[in-house]
Amino acid sequence: MRLALNGVSVAVEGTPIVHDAALEVGDGEFVALVGPNGCGKSTLLRSIYRALRPSAGLIAVDGDDVHRLPAREAARRTAVVAQETPADLDFTVAEIVRMGRTPYRADASVDEELCGRALDRVGLGEASGRIFATLSGGEKQRVLLARALAQDTRLLLLDEPTAHLDIRHQLDLLHLVRELGLATLAVLHDLNQAAAFCDRLYVMNAGRIVAGGPPGEVLTPDLIAQVYGVRAVRRTQLVFERSQADEVADLLGQAR
Numbered sequence: 663m664r665l666a667l668n669g670v671s672v673a674v675e676g677t678p679i680v681h682d683a684a685l686e687v688g689d690g691e692f693v694a695l696v697g698p699n700g701c702g703k704s705t706l707l708r709s710i711y712r713a714l715r716p717s718a719g720l721i722a723v724d725g726d727d728v729h730r731l732p733a734r735e736a737a738r739r740t741a742v743v744a745q746e747t748p749a750d751l752d753f754t755v756a757e758i759v760r761m762g763r764t765p766y767r768a769d770a771s772v773d774e775e776l777c778g779r780a781l782d783r784v785g786l787g788e789a790s791g792r793i794f795a796t797l798s799g800g801e802k803q804r805v806l807l808a809r810a811l812a813q814d815t816r817l818l819l820l821d822e823p824t825a826h827l828d829i830r831h832q833l834d835l836l837h838l839v840r841e842l843g844l845a846t847l848a849v850l851h852d853l854n855q856a857a858a859f860c861d862r863l864y865v866m867n868a869g870r871i872v873a874g875g876p877p878g879e880v881l882t883p884d885l886i887a888q889v890y891g892v893r894a895v896r897r898t899q900l901v902f903e904r905s906q907a908d909e910v911a912d913l914l915g916q917a918r
């Protein structure tokens with residue numbers, strides 16, 4: 663297992679937030695963590711990327727307790743795009759992405775090449791000289807993903823990666839993450855998107871993981887009612903693929 667959590671509890675400033683969580687992400691698997699606001703998703707994620715230390719349980723990356731690894735080694739194994747966007751950094755886009763290379767002592771040209779490729783992958787190859795603070799929220803989000811990609815890890819943690827993105831960029835990002843083929847654990851709010859893009863998902867409620875498995879098995883109307891307090895109807899869903907978005911744009915262009 664690339665990532666395995668067992669019996670993980672996390673307290674924040676003495677308040678227990680996450681209780682006895684277990685989850686796994688296999689090599690190349692795209693796994694979502696969903697659940698209502700305040701249920702503890704970010705807190706659990708923060709304990710995986712070492713921003714918080716669990717009060718109980720084991721968090722293993724490639725079989726090793728992540729909280730016992732040297733910081734540099736942990737950073738070579740796990741990249742994260744967290745929810746808090748550094749707002750007014752006076753760095754260029756290229757400098758931000760290059761921060762992803764900090765855990766390595768590589769040739770500057772290797773770093774340059776990896777950073778350039780990471781920016782190209784998120785569609786911001788032309789923006790490398792821009793000042794990060796001047797970018798839109800969505801562009802910032804994509805730069806932070808590029809920084810995570812430049813870190814060249816096999817485990818990727820994403821906390822609401824589609825926040826700030828319009829629908830087109832949300833879908834592009836989810837497609838991209840799928841194509842990367844990295845073991846990925848992503849906090850997502852949109853259940854339809856989680857169901858469409860993820861191999862498996864875990865549902866959290868009130869600090870506990872209450873269900874886990876393939877989306878079709880887990881996201882039942884009963885579970886959604888119990889966890890979110892809303893009635894859901896399962897229908898064949900409409901997923902806008904990028905190609906469809908292009909067709910729609912073409913049609914709109916012709917109509918003008």
Ligand SMILES: Nc1ncnc2c1ncn2[C@@H]1O[C@H](COP(=O)(O)OP(=O)(O)OP(=O)(O)O)[C@@H](O)[C@H]1O
Pocket residue numbers: 674675677679697698699700701702703704705706
């Ligand atoms: N520093 C803190 N001090 C006290 N309580 C905190 C602190 N940080 C988080 N919490 C509380 O822990 C709970 C879980 O927060 P968390 O951010 O993990 O939830 P979440 O599921 O990610 O929510 P959302 O979907 O709204 O982002 C919330 O009730 C929150 O208010």
